[in-house]
Amino acid sequence: MSTEPTPPPGPAPAPGTDSGYASASDAAAARRQPAGAAVLRTEVTEAIRAAVFAELAAVGYGRMSMEGIARRAGVGKAAVYRRWRSKLPLVLDVVSAVAGQGLPAPDTGSLRGDVRAVLGVAARALAHPAVAQILPDLLAEAARGPELAQALRGALRGARGGVVEVVLAQAAERGELPRDVDADLAFGLLAGPLYWTVAVMGGAPTDAELDALASSVAAALRTA
Structure with a gap:
């Protein structure tokens, strides 16, 4: 309380x-x-x-x-x-707004640089004390409630997915990626390892770890 x-x-x-x-x-x-x-x-x-x-x-x-x-x-x-x-649309509104804050689409000039920029901002957001309490709770509730699960997936994908789509489009324009790379796959490659490190293992990744993760994600996207 x-x-x-x-x-x-x-x-x-x-x-x-x-x-x-x-x-x-x-x-x-x-x-x-x-x-x-x-x-x-x-x-x-x-x-x-x-x-x-x-x-x-x-x-x-x-x-x-x-x-x-x-x-x-x-x-x-x-x-x-x-x-x-009701509280469901209210919570989804707040989650969508918070998920989209502080994450403008980067344009560093390279796929790896853009991925690294996204990972850096997302890592700081996940490490915020309130987010560290709220997100696992919402995911646990979503596992018990299909309506919340579906709505939460849509809210997070909408807030973060737009940035991922811009990163992919910019990489395609530069000739670093084909134009048909799946945005959901790219989102999973970005978010999955980061969430595991921060939320599950309970550690904030170092700059060196984020650099290595960015290189791995960029390489995976090139072969996707």
Whole structure:
């Protein structure tokens, strides 16, 4: 369980408001708005996303609830449900956003250089303490739930796969690879050994190990 303080309860959400905390004038203004006119405030959305990440690290997917997310975010429960109908799409939204952060498609001028750049960023992400807690938990839950498994695969493939496809296309343009290299195979060659090293064996790869892995992945792609 998290030891972070829980925001104090506020007044009941006013119709049409987003945060769950409203003044009398806000409530009056909200009553004058037509149904469905509530504005989804960006800062509330981001607070909810941050709360999801914290809840996943603290209690795991199985014990996480929409009520707990709202409480940690300091918003009314309705503000969460306005954006996501249940915790599955909410978690997938957050996972997709986090998976895609900090990983622009590299253009180093060589296949090996691009692969090394992707591996370096991915290794740092996997070694983050929160990610190290969240990802194994989500994978364990996915093993028990086909819906989560399918959705999680799609979210991760969409976030990382686009970068892999760019790396492959650039290598093909340079004549380093044929144009029909399978992107899923390339993604597996990149992610599999790295996840094994960081998440399963519990060690952060050194620069020399990442260099060697990049050379191996590039060589494997050339013969794929």
